[in-house]
Amino acid sequence: MPVNxxxxxxxxxxxxxEPLLSDGLTNAGVDAAIGTQMDPDQVDYVVYAPNGGLLDFTPYSRLKAVLSLWAGVESIADNATLTVPLARMVDFGLTQGMTEWVVGHALRYHLGMDRHITVQDGTWTPEAPPLAPERTVCILGLGMLGEASARALAVLGFNVTGWSRSPKDIPGVTCLHGEDGLRAALTTAEIxxxxxxxxxxxxxxxNAETLALLPKGACLINPGRGPLIDDSALLxxxxxxxxGHATLDVFRVEPLPxxxxxxxxPNVTVTPHIASETRPVTAAQVIVENIQRGEAGEPYLHLVDRALGY
Structure with a gap:
């Protein structure tokens, strides 16, 4: 009997x-039927995005797992009708895209690129930027995306501090956690x-209190989530x-009004939620592996802790 x-x-x-999932499951040895319309009580897995219209999982009595196409799951994690395992999307394409975007904007600030790109007034000011080890970059959030970005910046020689809810250990990165750790991380963070x-x-x-902890003139990069920032306090x-400047890719309301x-x-750069996105080729591979694991009775990858919301 095929997996639905x-x-x-x-x-x-x-x-x-459709072809990526069909071919991937066939190559993985999983006999599966895939579609956009199925009787709810016959569905084994849902490949899911919150904007697909499915909100009530109650009729899906045979459901084994929901496999999200999005890295963020805040719009589904608290859905009371969803009682089966929920896996978020963690894939190479998403991680690589985010790392490239973060490193690029960090280098923009570090090298002072705007001064030479936007100000061509004939003034000759031969001031070289500091080297990377003289600059402290703080990554708030050391999940898959945060860790990858922190590692990449550390390889370039930056003094990288990372902060997370729970303790982490990443080579080349000073890892802090908890409320005291947050304050310590922010007080030295130039980016x-x-x-x-x-x-x-x-x-x-x-917010107003935590922004005041930063060194004066610090730069802010937000490709995470809009609600992380008190907008009025940032302005x-x-x-x-x-x-000194903020590059913002995510907002409470999108598109940004x-x-x-x-x-x-003048000191804000708005980008339209393009820091990274799910790449179908690599995302399909993650979905296929999770279905293969489910059918083999193995643990799913990237499960969401519903109590924590991620």
């Missing part, structure tokens, strides 16, 4: 994922990168010079 896999995501993704999940514990983590810190102050602020 329901694909619940934006319709335009189906033609892309801060936010790669935390959106949970009640992380909302407004960067105040930017206007006061406490924060045209009248939002971030668009017009």
């Amino acid at each position: 896999v329901l694909f619940s995501a934006r319709p335009e993704l189906w033609p892309v994922y 801060v990168v936010l790669l935390l999940p959106d949970t009640p514990a992380t909302e407004n983590l960067l 105040d810190a930017l206007n006061a010079g406490q924060i 045209i009248d939002h102050p971030y668009w017009a602020h």
Whole structure:
């Protein structure tokens, strides 16, 4: 009897994922039927994105696991109708894309690129930037994406500090945790990168109090989640010079409204949620492996702790 896999995501993704999942499962030795319409009580796995329309999992009595196409699961983790294992998306393409984006924007700040790219007024100021070991970069969030970004920056020679909820050990990175660790991490951070999940514990983590801990003129990079930042506090810190510049890729409301102050602020760079995305080729491989594991009775990869929300 074939394994029934329901694909619940934006319709335009189906033609892309269908051959990747079908071929992948066949090559993995899994006899599977895949579709976008199935009787709920016949579904074994759901390949899922929150914008696919499926919200009530109650009728899915045979369901074994929900396999998310998104790295963030805050919009589904607290769904009371979902009682089976939930796996978030962790794949090479997503991680590599985020690492490249973070390193690129960190280097932009470190090298002072804007001064030479945007100001061509004939002034000759031969001031070289410091070397990477003289610059401290702080990564808030040491999950898969945060750890990969921290490691890449450490390889370049930066003095990298990482902060997480629980203790971590990453070679070349000073790892801190807990409330005291957060304060210690922020007080030396010339460049801060936010790669935390959106949970009640992380909302407004960067606020008036914590922004004031940063060295004056520090730069902020947020490819994580919009609610991590108190927007009013950040604008105040930017206007006061406490924060020198902020590059923001994620927001509480997306697309970012045209009248939002971030668009017009001279010390804010807005990017339209492009830091990284799920790549179908590599994402399909992760989905196939999790289905293969489920059918073999092995633990699923990248399971979400529902109590923590990530």
